[in-house]
Amino acid sequence: MYDGTKILIGLIIGLAFFLSPFFYNAGKAAKAPQPELSPKAKEAKVCVREKDYMRSNHMQLLDNWRHTVVRDDVRYYKSPLNDKIYYMSLQQTCMECHSNKSKFCDSCHNYFGLVPYCWDCHVEPKEKK
Amino acid sequence: MDLNRREFIKTIGIASALGILGGKGFELLLPGELDAKVLTESKGKQWAMVIDMPKCIQKNQKEPCKECITSCHTIHNVPDLADPKVELKWIWKEKYENTFPGTHHEYTNEAVHGKDFIVLCNHCTNPPCVRVCPTKATWQRPDGIVMMDWHRCIGCRFCMAACPYGARSFNWGDPRKCPPDKNPNFPTNMAYPTRSKGVVEKCTFCPELLAKGELPACVQACEKIKVNALIFGDLSDPESVVRQVLREKYTIRRKPELGTAPKVFYII
Numbered sequence: 004m005y006d007g008t009k010i011l012i013g014l015i016i017g018l019a020f021f022l023s024p025f026f027y028n029a030g031k032a033a034k035a036p037q038p039e040l041s042p043k044a045k046e047a048k049v050c051v052r053e054k055d056y057m058r059s060n061h062m063q064l065l066d067n068w069r070h071t072v073v074r075d076d077v078r079y080y081k082s083p084l085n086d087k088i089y090y091m092s093l094q095q096t097c098m099e100c101h102s103n104k105s106k107f108c109d110s111c112h113n114y115f116g117l118v119p120y121c122w123d124c125h126v127e128p129k130e131k132k
Numbered sequence: 133m134d135l136n137r138r139e140f141i142k143t144i145g146i147a148s149a150l151g152i153l154g155g156k157g158f159e160l161l162l163p164g165e166l167d168a169k170v171l172t173e174s175k176g177k178q179w180a181m182v183i184d185m186p187k188c189i190q191k192n193q194k195e196p197c198k199e200c201i202t203s204c205h206t207i208h209n210v211p212d213l214a215d216p217k218v219e220l221k222w223i224w225k226e227k228y229e230n231t232f233p234g235t236h237h238e239y240t241n242e243a244v245h246g247k248d249f250i251v252l253c254n255h256c257t258n259p260p261c262v263r264v265c266p267t268k269a270t271w272q273r274p275d276g277i278v279m280m281d282w283h284r285c286i287g288c289r290f291c292m293a294a295c296p297y298g299a300r301s302f303n304w305g306d307p308r309k310c311p312p313d314k315n316p317n318f319p320t321n322m323a324y325p326t327r328s329k330g331v332v333e334k335c336t337f338c339p340e341l342l343a344k345g346e347l348p349a350c351v352q353a354c355e356k357i358k359v360n361a362l363i364f365g366d367l368s369d370p371e372s373v374v375r376q377v378l379r380e381k382y383t384i385r386r387k388p389e390l391g392t393a394p395k396v397f398y399i400i
Binding site for chain 1: 209271273279281282283306319322323324325326327328329331339340343
């Protein structure tokens with residue numbers, strides 16, 4: 004092999020460069036997100052559905068809501084938890100309680116690298132800093 | 133196989149006749165979706181609007197009035213982009229001659245010549261925009277409202293090409309990047325969404341207010357200043373306000389020759 008050493012050195016440097024992010028971040032697992040409840044949400048104790056359902060299925064619920072409101076003109080949701088009636092609106096109902104978007108929605112979405120396009124149109128509540 | 137010229141032409145002729153008449157060719161000629169529709173009076177609520185222009189003009193002559201426009205655009209977060217090329221409008225002013233092209237003539241009541249008419253989406257009974265929408269982002273509700281689902285709009289702008297009234301606007305950019313000096317508090321209504329770049333928008337007759345039993349924002353605004361030039365109601369109810377006005381006054385619609393059957397009527 005001509006110039007074997009040079010090639011080998013180059014390969015090692017290249018490989019080290021390629022793997023550097025892994026070495027750099029080794030042992031530093033990002034903390035699992037802890038979405039924070041706003042005082043109002045804490046006080047309410049219940050959401051429109053049980054906590055586990057909301058955690059795993061809120062996107063389906065919201066998708067369902069937007070469909071029924073916009074296309075079927077059905078605007079109220081009866082919670083199967085306590086038969087309470089909710090006005091189906093992300094801006095007016097969800098964010099009324101969860102007014103801390105940056106600490107509630109964004110904490111998980113950022114962790115998973117999700118960019119939901121809800122907020123392209125829907126206005127997020129103004130947060131006190 | 134030997135074919136002479138005559139036999140060859142015969143075979144080709146029969147084959148092409150079968151091709152046209154058989155299968156898809158035959159289906160194409162069947163009556164269907166592309167036929168002109170016979171408009172029938174539907175059951176249930178049918179929202180409609182009557183615009184009493186003499187009242188509107190009278191108010192405007194005293195002092196320029198755009199209460200309905202301001203109210204609508206504030207409630208629905210429609211920004212003022214200060215450029216007619218990209219403007220967004222749900223309800224706006226149009227000169228009489230441009231509102232009723234072909235219908236006007238120089239001997240009509242001089243009081244309306246060159247005057248600003250209030251125009252908005254006509255919520256046609258036979259809406260051409262709905263026919264061309266490839267995603268059903270715009271569709272006709274059972275109560276006659278030509279509704280928009282901005283979640284579903286892909287921004288192809290077929291509807292804008294189809295609408296003969298120019299009632300649809302396209303978001304060429306992000307409406308939240310509107311000039312802040314013209315829109316100091318945008319978004320103006322925190323309870324209503326804005327739109328995103330690449331979405332078509334238009335008047336929706338305020339279904340969110342109708343659901344609460346309220347009148348559309350523009351009608352409320354006109355009532356508030358006690359002009360009452362915008363009259364809103366149920367077309368299918370013979371005793372409704374709109375039907376009473378339509379019975380008493382002679383009204384015209386925009387571009388009736390197109391067969392779209394608008395549900396916005398004008399008293400001239």
